[in-house]
Amino acid sequence: MAENRRFLLVRRPQGTPEESDFALEASDIPVPPPGGLVIRNRFASLDPAQRGWMDDAESYMPPIPLGDPVRATTVGIVHASDNPDFAVGQWVMGLNALEDYSVAMPGGFTMAIDPDAVASPSNYLSALGAVGLTGYFGLLEVAKPRAGETLLVSGAAGAVGSAVGQIGKIKGCRVVGIAGGPAKCRRLLEDYGFDAAIDYKGKDHEALVAAIAEAAPDGVNMVFENVGGPVMEAEMFNLAHHARIVLCGLISEYNAPEKVGLRNLWQVLARRATIHGFLIADYAERFAEGGAQMAQWLAEGKLRMDEDVQEGLENAYPAFMRLFTGANTGKLVLKIS
Ligand SMILES: NC(=O)c1ccc[n+]([C@@H]2O[C@H](COP(=O)([O-])OP(=O)(O)OC[C@H]3O[C@@H](n4cnc5c(N)ncnc54)[C@H](OP(=O)(O)O)[C@@H]3O)[C@@H](O)[C@H]2O)c1
Incomplete structure (x- = not known):
């Protein structure tokens, strides 16, 4: 039965x-x-x-x-x-x-x-659901990318991160992704068209700060944050002046028994940056609009999910x-x- x-x-x-x-x-x-x-x-x-x-x-x-x-x-x-x-x-x-x-x-x-x-x-x-549209609205409506700017994405090989990076490329940005392990970094470059990929695993704070600096020598104009914790702390030392940080997720903290804070907020102040909390639920009424654009990019081969x-x-x-x-x-x- x-x-x-x-x-x-x-x-x-x-x-x-x-x-x-x-x-x-x-x-x-x-x-x-x-x-x-x-x-x-x-x-x-x-x-x-x-x-x-x-x-x-x-x-x-x-x-x-x-x-x-x-x-x-x-x-x-x-x-x-x-x-x-x-x-x-x-x-x-x-x-x-x-x-x-x-x-x-x-x-x-x-x-x-x-x-x-x-x-x-x-x-x-x-691609056509809340996850793809998180990348779409989070990047386009909050970070508002301009061609030639540098976009840094954490959790870059994941569902949201891979969408964000590809949309950043469509908008003419230099896109740098942070992901765990060589296989995922290869996928960022070969499958999703990122300009640079950084493996955060096995890197201490200084090494991660240096790797981001090498990939984004003029500083980062936009950070799309999916991870938090040590990855985000390293990112803060590479902000360009007036950088926009889209705070989308903090997955490194979700299983932590005690929530941790960002220890270097001073960098946000010193670079006159802004941190913007983002929730896709706020865009529910615009899903049809975003979905139509995502579907078009998929059909044109500009986007892969x-x-x-x-x-x-x-x-x-x-x-x-x-x-x-x-x-x-x-x-x-x-x-x-
Ligand atoms: N604000 C919103 O409206 C909204 C909507 C959807 C999703 N989100 C957020 O977006 C983020 C990504 O979600 P998703 O659905 O696209 O998942 P996903 O990126 O496809 O999968 C999660 C990835 O997170 C990484 N990860 C897990 N633990 C980690 C740790 N301790 N440190 C660093 N990286 C870690 C892993 O990638 P690696 O192998 O690279 O470590 C894992 O593959 C999450 O933070 C989620 O909460 C927010």
């Missing part, structure tokens, strides 16, 4: 998540509430942000309640509907959870998608952890069915 498997958060992780913080449980397939729908999830987005939602901490979204499935953006097919705007069989995307079937109500984030317009419906979780597709809800834990070991090669997606 068909059932609804759900990947539940049963204990709040202390530092690095453990497998026993989660449980896979089965329940009955839900029925749509009045005006709502039930979605058969096909792909789910695995995102660093989910780690923050597991903590009982003040943030831009409430924590995932213990015993609930882990919140996730998914794409899937309407399985049952009590809403005239969503027919059974229609493909949709929305903020749901790691489970086979999700209940969604109109007025939420649920929107129709066209699977025939893309190579795989999972593309709505990568790799996906790291892992299989099976039962593998949600090891798949999720790929984000924190750096094992993911592109946008991390879980194929649910």
Whole structure:
């Protein structure tokens, strides 16, 4: 008999998540509430942000309640509907959870998608979804790149970082990426067209500061920050005057038991730089506009977005952890069915 498997958060992780913080449980397939729908999830987005939602901490979204499935953006097919705007069989995307079937109500984030317009419906979780659009809006609306400027991207081989770097190239910037390991650095140069790549692994503070200085001798006009910690500290010593820093993510701190601060804020003052906190949710109403431009760049071969597709809800834990070991090669997606 068909059932609804759900990947539940049963204990709040202390530092690095453990497998026993989660449980896979089965329940009955839900029925749509009045005006709502039930979605058969096909792909789910695995995102660093989910780690923050597991903590009982003040943030831009409430924590995932213990015993609930882990919140996730998914794409899937309407399985049952009590809403005239969503027919059974229609493909949709929305903020749901790691489970086979999700209940969604109109007025939420649920929107129709066209699977025939893309190579795989999972593309709505990568290039055409919140992650690709984080790169698009974060760079274009906040950093506002000008041709000839130098853009430094951390977490550069990842989903957001690779998009940011390629959009920076489209806008005529010199793009320098920081990533972990020689293979990822090679991908920055060969697959994503970066001008320079820096492997942060095995480098102490001085070596990282020197490597950035060598790649950006006139200083960095824009920093797109995905990582924080020691990488960001080294970046601050290479700012050009009036540099713009887009603070998009701090993944190096997500599993740290105690949050750390930036120890050298003085550099921001001395270089008259600005740090701008960025959240993609603020651009939800402009997704169609950004998605159309990203789709055009993909079709023109100007943009490439790799996906790291892992299989099976039962593998949600090891798949999720790929984000924190750096094992993911592109946008991390879980194929649910
Ligand atoms: N503000 C927003 O609206 C928004 C939206 C989406 C994503 N984000 C943020 O953007 C960042 C990237 O997200 P993504 O989805 O594109 O993930 P991703 O970059 O595809 O994957 C995560 C990568 O982070 C790197 N990493 C993990 N632990 C690290 C550490 N301790 N130090 C340095 N690097 C580490 C690893 O790459 P290496 O192998 O290179 O270390 C890993 O592959 C995250 O910080 C995320 O929270 C923000």
